[in-house]
Amino acid sequence: MTPRLGLPTRLRVFWRCLFIQAAWNRRGMQNLGFAFAIDPALRRLYPDPARREEALARHMGFFNCHPYMAAAILGGAIHHEEKVAAGQEPGAAALDYKATLQGPLAAVGDGFFWTALRPFFGAAAAAGAIWLGWPAVVGALMVYNLIHVALRWGLFRAGYEKGDGVVADIARLALPKLADRLRLLGAALCGLAAGLLALQAGASAAGGWGALVAVAVAAGGGYLALSRGAPLLPAAYAAALAAAVVAMLVGHGTGST
Amino acid sequence: MTGPAGAERPGLVYTLAVPYLLLGLIAGFAAVERKGFLQAMLSRPIALAPLAGLALGDAMGGLVVAAPLELFWLGAVNMGAALPVHEALGTAAIAGGAVLAGQALGTGVTPQVAILAVLCCAPLAVLGRKTDRLVEIENERLAARAEDQLRCHHAAAAARQNVYGLVLPFAIAGVLAPVGAALCGQAVPVLLRDAPSVETPLTLAWWAFTGVACAAGAKALRARQAGWAFGATAAAVLVAGLVLGGRP
Numbered sequence: 407m408t409p410r411l412g413l414p415t416r417l418r419v420f421w422r423c424l425f426i427q428a429a430w431n432r433r434g435m436q437n438l439g440f441a442f443a444i445d446p447a448l449r450r451l452y453p454d455p456a457r458r459e460e461a462l463a464r465h466m467g468f469f470n471c472h473p474y475m476a477a478a479i480l481g482g483a484i485h486h487e488e489k490v491a492a493g494q495e496p497g498a499a500a501l502d503y504k505a506t507l508q509g510p511l512a513a514v515g516d517g518f519f520w521t522a523l524r525p526f527f528g529a530a531a532a533a534g535a536i537w538l539g540w541p542a543v544v545g546a547l548m549v550y551n552l553i554h555v556a557l558r559w560g561l562f563r564a565g566y567e568k569g570d571g572v573v574a575d576i577a578r579l580a581l582p583k584l585a586d587r588l589r590l591l592g593a594a595l596c597g598l599a600a601g602l603l604a605l606q607a608g609a610s611a612a613g614g615w616g617a618l619v620a621v622a623v624a625a626g627g628g629y630l631a632l633s634r635g636a637p638l639l640p641a642a643y644a645a646a647l648a649a650a651v652v653a654m655l656v657g658h659g660t661g662s663t
Numbered sequence: 664m665t666g667p668a669g670a671e672r673p674g675l676v677y678t679l680a681v682p683y684l685l686l687g688l689i690a691g692f693a694a695v696e697r698k699g700f701l702q703a704m705l706s707r708p709i710a711l712a713p714l715a716g717l718a719l720g721d722a723m724g725g726l727v728v729a730a731p732l733e734l735f736w737l738g739a740v741n742m743g744a745a746l747p748v749h750e751a752l753g754t755a756a757i758a759g760g761a762v763l764a765g766q767a768l769g770t771g772v773t774p775q776v777a778i779l780a781v782l783c784c785a786p787l788a789v790l791g792r793k794t795d796r797l798v799e800i801e802n803e804r805l806a807a808r809a810e811d812q813l814r815c816h817h818a819a820a821a822a823r824q825n826v827y828g829l830v831l832p833f834a835i836a837g838v839l840a841p842v843g844a845a846l847c848g849q850a851v852p853v854l855l856r857d858a859p860s861v862e863t864p865l866t867l868a869w870w871a872f873t874g875v876a877c878a879a880g881a882k883a884l885r886a887r888q889a890g891w892a893f894g895a896t897a898a899a900v901l902v903a904g905l906v907l908g909g910r911p
Contacts, residue, residue, distance in 0.1 A: 463813055516743070
């Protein structure tokens with residue numbers, strides 16, 4: 407019968423999974439993080455030190471995935487290691503599982519979490535901060551982390567319980583389609599922030615129409631410049647400098663505040 | 664302060680050192696959180712700037728720069744082997760520098776202070792990218808050490824090497840952010856006191872920066888119709904605000 411790991415061990419593995427990129431390096435990428443995370447499970451599954459070392463060495467090989475999605479692979483690797491420990495699978499089964507899934511799940515994770523969900527919540531928090539102040543920031547971060555932690559734990563659990571079946575679960579989430587919508591909504595939130603900032607600038611004591619126009623022109627011109635490949639930091643310096651020079655030229659810079 | 668001079672000293676040291684220490688700890692934690700541990704958005708500018716401000720006694724001052732910096736660096740993401748700018752280091756230094764300068768001037772974080780802090784400290788984010796490369800090289804050494812330890816049958820020690828990878832990013836940000844903030848906190852008040860005539864141009868420069876930041880955010884989202892969504896929403900909000908709220 408396949409030995410099953412208790413919840414405390416799985417929780418320890420999940421906790422360590424949060425450190426998966428702690429020693430990210432170009433040779434093995436997340437190899438050290440993966441070995442560190444899976445170690446409590448290997449200690450339980452292989453009471454014989456020699457077998458434990460052999461298993462740990464297996465997991466020190468190259469590994470790279472999105473850090474949230476890596477939880478699913480970690481759960482699945484434990485699923486396979488349980489079978490290896492029971493003699494039902496060869497040691498290479500866990501490695502094959504990792505090698506097969508890391509690329510596709512990295513692509514899904516980067517595309518959904520890093521280029522859609524997190525920027526969406528970043529834009530929402532920023533627009534909220536401009537409109538409503540700090541409570542909006544706290545709210546946005548709480549919602550993001552509820553989703554993030556629930557998905558991370560859910561993926562880990564699904565990987566552990568279903569092994570290869572986790573792929574169907576992830577496919578059912580339809581993350582790429584959701585990512586497209588979040589990106590578009592995020593861009594609209596950036597527009598909301600620009601509009602609010604322009605109004606705020608116009609209403610400020612030292613602002614007026616000049617400040618409102620500065621925000622609007624910089625937002626429109628900045629988008630066009632960045633779309634044509636202008637580097638971000640020089641573009642920001644150029645916009646700030648141009649606004650200051652224009653202000654001086656039109657006579658605002660005569661000592662009035 | 665009152666009392667004998669000898670009794671003032673610990674208070675002075677405390678007043679001077681503790682905020683920088685706190686800023687260093689927050690920046691160090693943020694540098695770890697953004698890649699090595701958790702990734703819960705706590706190192707993003709929107710969360711980090713108010714925290715850095717809080718460390719120096721003005722969370723609301725930090726919040727002034729938080730939203731534009733979040734949008735400005737919305738595309739700074741650690742994906743695979745790509746090294747983005749170190750937005751956490753830049754943010755901690757900018758927010759810290761802005762708060763310190765605002766306190767020195769007695770004005771708080773105004774648009775003039777904020778734009779000068781951004782112009783002074785934003786290059787630290789680029790420097791941070793270079794230090795991230797050093798961290799990766801050090802981590803390769805840790806990986807090699809872990810393999811050696813496993814060969815010597817020290818399995819637990821081999822696995823533990825991973826955690827040591829957090830030390831260097833913590834230390835780098837923990838030192839550079841307070842140094843950047845302190846330099847900015849010294850330079851900005853001098854500049855604003857010596858050249859009061861630049862206040863209005865600096866105000867407009869700040870607002871122009873916020874406009875570019877919003878554009879950078881929309882661009883970073885890489886949606887097919889991001890430009891339209893960005894422009895249409897901004898225009899709609901602006902027109903609605905002007906119609907409902909009157910002229911600026």
